[in-house]
Amino acid sequence: MYDDMAAALDRGQGLTRQLYEAFRRAILTGRLGPGERLPAxxxxxxxxxxxxNTVTAVFERLAAEGFIEARGAAGTRVARLDPALLQRVQPVPGGRLSERGRRLAAIERGSPSSGAFVPGLPALDLFPAETWARLLGRRLRQGSAALLGFEHAAGWPPLKEAIARQIAASRGIVVEPERILVTTGAQGALAFLAQLLCDPGDPAWIEDPGYLGARGALVGAGLALVPVPVDGEGLDVAAGLSRAAAPRLIYVTPSHQYPTGVVLSLQRRLALLQAAEAADAWVIEDDYDSEFQFAGPPLAPLHNLAPRGRVIHVGTFGKALAPALRLGYAVLPPALVGPASVAMRHGGQAPPLVVQAALADFMAEGHFAGHLRRLVDVYGERRARLVEACARHLGDYGALLPAEAGIQLAFRLHSRDDRAASAAAARAGIVAPALSRAALENRAITGLQFGFAAVPADQVEPAVIRLAAALRPGV
Ligand SMILES: Cc1ncc(COP(=O)(O)O)c(C=O)c1O
Structure with a gap:
């Protein structure tokens, strides 16, 4: 057994830790039995x-933890631990998951996160790193107790004020800053709200095809997903009602349906609100990328049509700054403000306050508005290049679905097998996820998704040409 141990040691890594682990494992699994004498x-x-010295250090640690006993002249022996109890601490084969955990882990993996055309990825090449470094550094150097302690689980107050001003200007949502809950991105808001507002097993409508992150959030809260098909007008409310007339929660992306790009029509918005009212359901409006409009003003948010705060509006800074900053928000109805802030405190899910403070400063000093204006231009150009390149090189394979907002476009394929097309793209180094990957049951929509925001304008057409070559029959 000691020969095996010696052979398993990686001599390039810390030996004390490896030997300690090896002895501990040998004792826990019974390879070294209770009372067995160890060599000097x-x-x-x-x-x-x-x-x-390495062996001595390992023995000292094992003795301090009670795995072995040093008995002077009688030598060092394995402690007399009850084998029946040792059995109980064996690792569970396969890592036993809850049913909910199994459902979560079975959701499709996200797409790779670099290269053309990763959906949802913003222009990281334009991330204002110098300004952020300065603002973050300043906040850290202040070392204020308010920013480093337990306070403000629902969000840094100046950030809530800045967000309230921003959504009033950009989306016409006028609310007191207290009603803003700062979250770890839009996804953090969805997961948190699903837990706060629903019980395991509650039915939740979800767009089909739809955002995998929302699926994860709802599954993570133990909800029973009710896939509701999306068509040219967005979520098909009548189909939803025929599947489950009394949802507890409805998840929608009205401004720019993910992944098809369709805008939820006014008729459907009204029908959705009526259905929610009848079922006393919460509606979560995920307004993840509507800052980017390429043809006139967008429809007002669903939030502004809804009576009595039934619609919770969710937004993110992930599309204008960087997803990994994990900064988003939810606009809560007044009655939820108190419970949500207590629940955030206990759940430990708030984004770091110094990062929130840096964002508040970034907004208050006018950098955010300027950055957003620049991005609208840059994204507009990248998008225009994609539209042109698709028309020029991909006409034989399908066409872009019309969409005037957001940072990705859906390309409808003539071929039904979008997964094969996506795999061919991947072999050519292009990320173009299959639309069917976002589907639960809806097989009517197949195609590819192109995120254009992170691709510099001069790289768009070459990437589309590589994609066209990859899709050519026989390739
Ligand atoms: C539909 C949708 N909602 C929300 C998000 C953003 O989530 P987060 O702010 O958690 O990064 C994305 C990002 O891709 C998205 O596609």
């Missing part, structure tokens, strides 16, 4: 070809 440290060091 000098002999063992020789057999394992390690320094004697």
């Amino acid at each position: 440290s000098r002999d063992l060091a020789g057999r394992l070809a390690v320094g004697r």
Whole structure:
């Protein structure tokens, strides 16, 4: 057994930790039995070809934790631990998951996160790193107790004020800053709200095809997903009602349906609100990328049509700054403000306050508005290049679905097998996820998704040409 141990040691890594782990495992699994005598440290060091000090350090740690006992002249022995109890601490084969955990882990993986055309990825090449470094550094140097302690689980107050001003200007949502809950991105808001507002097993409508992150959030809260098909007008409310007339929660992306790009029509908005009212359901409006409009003003948010705060509006800074900053928000109805802030505190889910404070400063000093204006232009150009390149090189394979907002476009394929097309693209180094990957049951929509925001304008057409070559029959 000591020969095996010696052979398993990686001599380039810390030996003390490896030997400690090896002995601990041997004792827990019974390979070293209760009361068994261990070789003297000098002999063992020789057999394992390690320094004697290493063995002594390992023995000291094992003895301190009760795995072995040093008995002077009687030598060092494995502690007399009850084998029946040792059995109980064996790792569970396969890592046993809850049913909910199994459903979560079975959701499709996200797409790779770099290269053309990763959906949802913003222009990281334009991330204002210098300004952020300055603002973050300033906040950290202040070392204020308010920013480093337990306060403000629902969000840094100046950030809530800045967000309230921003959504009033950009989306016409006028609310007191207290009603803004700062979250770890839009996804954090969805997961948190699903837990706060629903019980396991509650039915939740979800767009089909739809955002995998929302699926994860709802599954994580133990909800029973009710896939509701999306057509040219967005979520098909009548189909939803025929599947489950009394949802507890409805998840929608009205401004720019993910992944098809369709805008939820006014008729459907009204029908959706009526259905929610009848079922006393919450509606979560995920307004993840509507800052980017390429043809006139967008429809007002669903939030502004809804009576009595039934619609919770969710937004993110992930599309204008960087997803990994994990900064988003939810606009809560007044009655939820108190419970949500207590629940955030207990759940430990708030984004770091210094980062929130840096964002508040970034907004208050006018950098955000300027950055957004620049992005609208840059994204507009990248998008125009994609539209042109698709018309020029991909006409034989399908066409872009019309969409005037957001940072990705859906390309409808003539071929039904979008997964094969996506795999061919991947072999050519292009990320173009299959639309069917976002589907639960809806097989009517197949195609590819192109995120254009992160691709510099001069790289768009070459990437589309590579994609066209990859899709050519026989390739
Ligand atoms: C539909 C939708 N909602 C929300 C998000 C953003 O989530 P987060 O702010 O958690 O990064 C994305 C990002 O891709 C998205 O596609």
